[in-house]
Structure formats: structure tokens, C-alpha cells
Amino acid sequence: MKKRAGWALLPLVFLLLFSGPAFGEGEAQGELPLLPGGGIGKTRDMSLPEAVFLVVRGNTSIENAYLDRVAQKYGLEVEEHKFKPDISFDSSLVRSGSDDDYNYAGSDDITDTNDTQLQASVTLTEKIPTGAQFSFVWQVNKTTGDTAGSYYSDDESVRNSWNIQFQQPLLRGGGIDANMASVRQARITEQQNILSLKATLIDTITTTIYDYRSFLESARQVAIVLRSLKRAYELLEENRALIAAGRMAQSDLVQSQSNLANQRIAYQQTLNDVQQSRLELLRTLNMNKNTKVNPTEVLSLPENLPSSQQCLALAYANQPAYLQAKLVLDYSKQDLILAKNNMLWDLNLLVNYSRDNTKSDSYGDSDNNYWDAGLYLSIPVYGQTRMSRQSQLLSARSNLFKAQNSLRQTNENLQIDVDNRLRDLHIKKEQVTLSREALRLSRLQLENEQEKLKYGRSSNFQVVSYQLDLANAENTLLTAEVDYLNSLVSLDQTLGTTLDTWRIAFKTQRKAAQKKVWGQ
Incomplete structure (x- = not known):
């Protein structure tokens, strides 16, 4: 009697556990389970564009980069004052x-x-520019x-x-080329600093998107586990009914009970995963760790993908690392101009x-x-002065050749990276299609097997196996969709078009940072 009383409480426990929209049979992506713990106060719905906006506004690395820009910009102004009166x-x-x-x-x-x-x-x-x-x-x-x-x-x-x-x-020391070289180098350095800022923004936004979708994936895995728990409980109840009707042996109940216990363990693990991913996202956004967040992104998968030629054209125009390599070459050319001029006699x-x-x-x-x-x-006929100038010339020539090699290598790497990203993107897209079909078949397979079980034409073990297969298929599709979208983000990062994709106006200065540094 005690044993039966214990089992009698299970329906009430599961009624409390499984109440809510997470257990609907639909796949509405906005319906996520209410996650226990993980913060205080009201839960805040957060879309992916909102997360991107928040990280651009409040991330510490981005704020520090804009603080650096104040001194960097002023350094250019100092050099451009070279031909103005002191x-x-x-x-x-x-x-x-x-x-x-x-x-x-x-x-x-x-x-x-x-x-x-x-x-x-x-x-x-x-x-004056003549020297x-x-x-x-x-x-x-x-x-x-x-x-x-x-x-x-x-x-x-x-x-x-x-x-x-x-x-x-x-x-x-004479001539316009030699005297304008330092100004040109300062302008090149300013462009390099701007590209570094852009790269910081792109990398931070990319990390934020990955963190957000990791949190979203973990939250939806909780919903998948809850549905698996519901199916495990329903199977257990069906087994009891079959045992009571004499159509199933009592020993076959162990399989259902074991499945239910395993799903409970999986549920606890997914709760831990979702809290870890939530905290990681909040850290990137520089938000209070106790903030309760509900990711609301709908996984909309684009069908049309750009061609390799289109991607390369975008990369050549926007990719910070490639543009940096071109600027390094330009800077090295100015160094060579200075070194050659430095080898001349002093005639004043x-x-x-x-x-x-x-x-x-x-x-x-x-x-x-x-x-x-x-x-x-x-x-300087002979001695250390002449040798020092010759050493500077040799270094300038060496740096120029190395910059040419680096630009060529960067160009080749960029082409390879674009090809890899596009190939990976097409594979991920195909995986989504296959995962959807696998999920459809897994559901159909489970439904058929459950019908067979009602008439004693299947075993409990087979139904439990198909339930696990369905959960795996749901997780596989979720992972495939997230991976596909993240591959698009990775392609954006490679092309240097992340800011354009998310419609973020790129500013090389922030007034708040200027006021802080200037003490206003």
C-alpha cells in the first residue's frame, strides 16, 4: 500500500512540473520554459539586435578602445601641426x-x-614642406x-x-617627399587605429552573437528535455495501464522508470548549462549577473547565399586585417623614403x-x-654615424619586402578563409535540411511504435529507444540551425561586414570618452 501511495503522488508532481506552454506539441520558437533561479526581479525579454545594441553601448573592451582613440586622434593632430607656426x-x-x-x-x-x-x-x-x-x-x-x-x-x-x-x-632633410613622410605615416597610423577599433567592434559583436545563441540553444534544450520528460512519464502511465490489464509483465516497467530517471538527470544538466550560458552573455554585455534574461530570437534561416566573387569583393573593401596589411606596406614605403634621404650629405x-x-x-x-x-x-666619411644610417636603410628595405610578403600572404589567407566559410555555410545549410527530415521521420517512427505498443506488437525497450531518438533529432536540428546562423556570423566577420549587417553606424570617436579623457 505504501508503494502504491507513493506512485499515486506522481501525477500531481508531474502536473506541477509540466504545466505551461513548454509542453505544447507545437514547435513555436518563442515558447521557452520558465527557467528556475538564475537571477532576481522580473525576467527581461531580449532579442538578438537588442543584445548587439547593448554590447556596443556598454562592453568594457569597446569602451576602452574608444578611450584609446582620444589620445590616438590627438597624436595625428600633433603631427599635422608640423607645418604650422610654434x-x-x-x-x-x-x-x-x-x-x-x-x-x-x-x-x-x-x-x-x-x-x-x-x-x-x-x-x-x-x-614648410620643403624642409x-x-x-x-x-x-x-x-x-x-x-x-x-x-x-x-x-x-x-x-x-x-x-x-x-x-x-x-x-x-x-630637404624635399617635400622626405618632410611629408612623417605626416603620411601619422595619417596611416590613424587609419590603422580606426581599423583596430572596427575590428574590436566586429569581434565583440560576433562573440555576443555566439554567446546569445548559446544561451538560446541551452534554453531550448531545456524545452526539449521537458518534452522528453513528459513522454517518459506518459509512457510510464501507459505501461501501468497495460500491466493492470495483464498485457505487460511487471518487470518491463523497469525500462520506463530508468528512462524517466535519466531524463530527470538530463533536465538538471540542461538547467546548469543554461545558467552558465546566461552568465557568459551577461558578462559580455557588462550587465548585472543577477539579471534574468529570456532570449526571444526566432531562428529565421536565409535561403539565398552570396557567391564567392561577391564575398571577395566585400572582403577586399572591408576586412580589417587585409586593410591593415595594405597600410603596413604604405607605412614601410614612407620609412624607405626617410632612410634614403638620411643617407645624403648634410648641405644647408x-x-x-x-x-x-x-x-x-x-x-x-x-x-x-x-x-x-x-x-x-x-x-660622414667613415664611422658609426655612417654605419647607423646604412643600418636604417637596410632595415627599411627589409621591412618593405616583409610587408609585401605579408600582404600577399594575407590576400591568399583571405581567399582561403572566404572559400572555407562559404563551403561550411553550404554544408550547414544542407545539414539543416537533413535534420528537419530526420526529425519528421523520428516523430513518425515513435508514433507508429507507440500504436504498436498499445496492441502488444512492440516492446517497451523499442519505444524508449525511439523516444531517445526523437530527443536527439530535436537537439540535432536545433544545433544545426544555430550552427548555420553562426556560420553566417562567421562569414560576416571574415568579410568585415558585421557592422553593416547589423546596421551599426561606425563612429571613430565618442563624446563621452572625449569628455572623460579631457577632464570635462
């Missing part, structure tokens, strides 16, 4: 004094001297002093001077003009002008 102002105020006591022939002479010197200067320097440099210096010195003792005197002098200098390198044209005007109470006024012009030549 202006500086200097000034000083100095007060000095002395007390001198002279004793000569029995008489004392005490002299007290005080001087004040005020100096101010303005310097303007400007380079020439203009400089202008204007300086004012005002000195006042007084001496008190056996006699008193005071003096004031003002010196006003300015100098203009023009220096043009004629060989080493230097022109100076100065004017000096002084007004002094003691010495009167003076007005002086001075100019000079000359050519200055320096040749």
Missing part, C-alpha cells in the same frame, strides 16, 4: 644688489648698488640701476632686438638678419644691423 613667450624679472665697504687711507667709503633687470622675448618658428625653417625672435631687455655712496648715480638702459633666420636643407643654406637697438642713459643710443648667408656641408 609660438612661445619667455620673460624674467631679476632684482640684485650689493654693499661694498672700502677703507682707504683711514677713510671709509660705503657703496650700495641695486639693479633691476626685466627681460621678455617672443619666438616664432615655422617649418626649410623660418624663425623670428624678438627680445626686450630693460635694466635699471642706482649706486649710493660717496656719490650717487642711476642708469637705465633698454635693448630692443630681433632676429630672422631661414634655414633650408638642400640634401639630407642658412640666412640670418639681426637688428639691435639700445638706449642707455650712460652710453647713449645705438642701432646695429647684421646679416649673414652661407652654405654648410657635413659629410
Whole structure:
């Protein structure tokens, strides 16, 4: 009697366990079981586009990348200021004094001297793309002093001077190509930094999509296990009815009981899996780990796939790694220009003009002008200086050849990656088709076997096996659909078109990051 009372409670337990839409026979993808635990508060429905939006807005890696962009952008502005004037102002105020006591022939002479010197200067320097440099210096010195003792005197002098200098390198350091090389390199570096930011966004979004779909897959696996539990319980009840009618041996019940126990174990495992995948998604989104999330994506599978030629054209225009390799080659070319120029002799044209005007109470006024012009030549005939320049030239040539090799290898790798992604995509698409057919046949097979069991034409073992086959077929189809969609995401990542696919406006700067770094 105790044993029968225990079994009598099972219908109530399973009624509570299996209540809800998850046990409908339909395959509505939006119907997921209510997952126990895993957070506090109200459950938040989250679509995949919403997850992508959240990660772009709040992911730590993306935020750090935008913080880096502030200094990177300013670094370009600094280099582009190379041919704009630099202006500086200097000034000083100095007060000095002395007390001198002279004793000569029995008489004392005490002299007290005080001087004040005020100096101010303005310097303007400007380079031009030919390598020439203009400089202008204007300086004012005002000195006042007084001496008190056996006699008193005071003096004031003002010196006003300015100098203009023009220096043009004629060989080493001269020429537009050599002097614009550093600016071009700064612009190339800026493009590389922008591509790195884009790659960070693409990689983070791709990871988010994988995490989201892993969470979605785990949640739907819970629904599959719950349906398996329901079928296992229903089979157990049917077995009892057959035993009661004398159409099945009591010993055959063990198979159904074992199946039910195994499904309970699988249910607990899927609950653990779904919580792990939920936490992984929340970590990527930089959200509170206690947030309860319900993934609502409908697995819509596109039928039309792009051609290899279309994919390669997109990759050549958008793939960050390929574009980076092209920029490295451009940067190396500028390095070679600098290294070749550095091997030339130093031949400089230097022109100076100065004017000096002084007004002094003691010495009167003076007005002086001075100019000079000359050519200055320096040749490193032998030694470390010449060897160092030669070493830079060799390194520049080596780096250029390596950059060419890297670009060629990157191009080949990109073509292989595109081919692999497309082939994998077509295989995954075919697997979805086959999995759907396998699931249809598995359902039909189980239905037929259940009918046979009612009339004693099948064994309990066979029905349990087909139930497991159906659960496996459901999981296989789910995995195939997720893998197919993830293959599309992987293709997007390879082509560098992830941002376009998800309609994300790519911004090279964020105002919030600028305010933080600039302290506003």
C-alpha cells in the first residue's frame, strides 16, 4: 500500500512540473520554459539586435578602445601641426644688489648698488614642406640701476632686438617627399587605429552573437528535455495501464522508470548549462549577473547565399586585417623614403638678419644691423654615424619586402578563409535540411511504435529507444540551425561586414570618452 501511495503522488508532481506552454506539441520558437533561479526581479525579454545594441553601448573592451582613440586622434593632430607656426613667450624679472665697504687711507667709503633687470622675448618658428625653417625672435631687455655712496648715480638702459633666420636643407632633410613622410605615416597610423577599433567592434559583436545563441540553444534544450520528460512519464502511465490489464509483465516497467530517471538527470544538466550560458552573455554585455534574461530570437534561416566573387569583393573593401596589411606596406614605403634621404650629405643654406637697438642713459643710443648667408656641408666619411644610417636603410628595405610578403600572404589567407566559410555555410545549410527530415521521420517512427505498443506488437525497450531518438533529432536540428546562423556570423566577420549587417553606424570617436579623457 505504501508503494502504491507513493506512485499515486506522481501525477500531481508531474502536473506541477509540466504545466505551461513548454509542453505544447507545437514547435513555436518563442515558447521557452520558465527557467528556475538564475537571477532576481522580473525576467527581461531580449532579442538578438537588442543584445548587439547593448554590447556596443556598454562592453568594457569597446569602451576602452574608444578611450584609446582620444589620445590616438590627438597624436595625428600633433603631427599635422608640423607645418604650422610654434609660438612661445619667455620673460624674467631679476632684482640684485650689493654693499661694498672700502677703507682707504683711514677713510671709509660705503657703496650700495641695486639693479633691476626685466627681460621678455617672443619666438616664432615655422617649418614648410620643403624642409626649410623660418624663425623670428624678438627680445626686450630693460635694466635699471642706482649706486649710493660717496656719490650717487642711476642708469637705465633698454635693448630692443630681433632676429630672422631661414634655414633650408638642400640634401639630407630637404624635399617635400622626405618632410611629408612623417605626416603620411601619422595619417596611416590613424587609419590603422580606426581599423583596430572596427575590428574590436566586429569581434565583440560576433562573440555576443555566439554567446546569445548559446544561451538560446541551452534554453531550448531545456524545452526539449521537458518534452522528453513528459513522454517518459506518459509512457510510464501507459505501461501501468497495460500491466493492470495483464498485457505487460511487471518487470518491463523497469525500462520506463530508468528512462524517466535519466531524463530527470538530463533536465538538471540542461538547467546548469543554461545558467552558465546566461552568465557568459551577461558578462559580455557588462550587465548585472543577477539579471534574468529570456532570449526571444526566432531562428529565421536565409535561403539565398552570396557567391564567392561577391564575398571577395566585400572582403577586399572591408576586412580589417587585409586593410591593415595594405597600410603596413604604405607605412614601410614612407620609412624607405626617410632612410634614403638620411643617407645624403648634410648641405644647408642658412640666412640670418639681426637688428639691435639700445638706449642707455650712460652710453647713449645705438642701432646695429647684421646679416649673414652661407652654405654648410657635413659629410660622414667613415664611422658609426655612417654605419647607423646604412643600418636604417637596410632595415627599411627589409621591412618593405616583409610587408609585401605579408600582404600577399594575407590576400591568399583571405581567399582561403572566404572559400572555407562559404563551403561550411553550404554544408550547414544542407545539414539543416537533413535534420528537419530526420526529425519528421523520428516523430513518425515513435508514433507508429507507440500504436504498436498499445496492441502488444512492440516492446517497451523499442519505444524508449525511439523516444531517445526523437530527443536527439530535436537537439540535432536545433544545433544545426544555430550552427548555420553562426556560420553566417562567421562569414560576416571574415568579410568585415558585421557592422553593416547589423546596421551599426561606425563612429571613430565618442563624446563621452572625449569628455572623460579631457577632464570635462
